[in-house]
Amino acid sequence: MKVLIKCKQYYKTILVTIAFILLTLSIASSIYDIYEVSSSNPKICVPIIMYHQVKDNSFGKDVISPTEFESDLQYLKDNKYNTITMTQLIDYVYNSTALPGNPIILTFDDGYLNTYKNVYPLLKKYDMKIVLSVVGKTVDDFSKVFDDNINYASTTWNQIKEMSASGHVEIQNHSYNLHKIKNGRYGVYQKNGEAFIDYETVLAEDFMKLQEIVEEVTEKAPNTFTYPYGKYNNNTEDIIKKLGFKATLSCTYGVNLIDNNPETLYGLRRMCRSHRYPMAELLKDGIETLKYRND
Numbered sequence: 001m002k003v004l005i006k007c008k009q010y011y012k013t014i015l016v017t018i019a020f021i022l023l024t025l026s027i028a029s030s031i032y033d034i035y036e037v038s039s040s041n042p043k044i045c046v047p048i049i050m051y052h053q054v055k056d057n058s059f060g061k062d063v064i065s066p067t068e069f070e071s072d073l074q075y076l077k078d079n080k081y082n083t084i085t086m087t088q089l090i091d092y093v094y095n096s097t098a099l100p101g102n103p104i105i106l107t108f109d110d111g112y113l114n115t116y117k118n119v120y121p122l123l124k125k126y127d128m129k130i131v132l133s134v135v136g137k138t139v140d141d142f143s144k145v146f147d148d149n150i151n152y153a154s155t156t157w158n159q160i161k162e163m164s165a166s167g168h169v170e171i172q173n174h175s176y177n178l179h180k181i182k183n184g185r186y187g188v189y190q191k192n193g194e195a196f197i198d199y200e201t202v203l204a205e206d207f208m209k210l211q212e213i214v215e216e217v218t219e220k221a222p223n224t225f226t227y228p229y230g231k232y233n234n235n236t237e238d239i240i241k242k243l244g245f246k247a248t249l250s251c252t253y254g255v256n257l258i259d260n261n262p263e264t265l266y267g268l269r270r271m272c273r274s275h276r277y278p279m280a281e282l283l284k285d286g287i288e289t290l291k292y293r294n295d
């Protein structure tokens with residue numbers, strides 16, 4: 001009798017476990033179904049990851065190791081994610097051009113030499129793409145001198161030309177010379193009391209200078225502006241739209257819901273890939289934020 005009761009409890013535990021697994025699977029599959037890329041359901045979930053440096057020391061918020069970066073690419077490959085460019089995302093919104101399933105964007109800010117040395121070879125190995133936002137003045141400076149210190153050097157225009165031509169790296173605008181906190185301005189943020197017209201002139205001159213150089217070097221004009229330090233206001237967005245940029249990348253945390261409304265391309269959210277914060281966790285935490293969104 002005792003044995004029979006024990007057996008019954010055992011089967012009950014198994015049944016409860018099976019029911020729980022089935023319920024979890026059905027919830028998980030329904031979450032992903034909502035954001036599947038298809039023409040009948042144009043609203044898609046696009047995670048954008050923010051990276052800065054990939055090198056072998058000084059790990060932290062903005063620095064990860066080459067091994068960590070490779071583990072991200074391996075995870076994306078194993079889980080059938082497809083890295084896309086900003087141009088592909090913009091074409092999806094404006095022209096309904098189809099995107100591969102599970103689209104994701106890997107963005108690199110500032111254009112460090114270690115992107116060329118440590119990231120670019122892995123992109124070729126895994127056949128994946130990144131979006132690299134460069135600071136024009138820094139690239140200008142490092143193109144004039146020979147300094148290949150992987151800890152602080154920038155890429156040169158020759159390296160940018162090579163990466164862009166490979167199809168693995170899309171170059172975007174991170175300002176020509178406004179990536180600094182100087183003279184009362186924080187990045188490209190409007191100064192206290194600055195008239196709109198003056199602000200517009202400063203941004204237009206700076207941004208278009210970099211547009212021209214990148215177009216000359218890569219034969220492609222950037223279509224996205226990446227906010228230095230993630231700092232901007234409504235005026236910044238208005239000016240950027242007037243200048244013809246189709247998208248902006250912010251530092252606001254979360255994933256993006258994109259449909260055929262061009263407005264969904266501005267102030268795009270990004271998740272910072274820090275040291276010891278692998279892609280699996282990053283994506284899980286990012287998708288979790290959708291629970292609290294009502295747009």
Ligand SMILES: [Zn+2]
Pocket residue numbers: 109110174179227228229
């Ligand atoms: Zn930056």
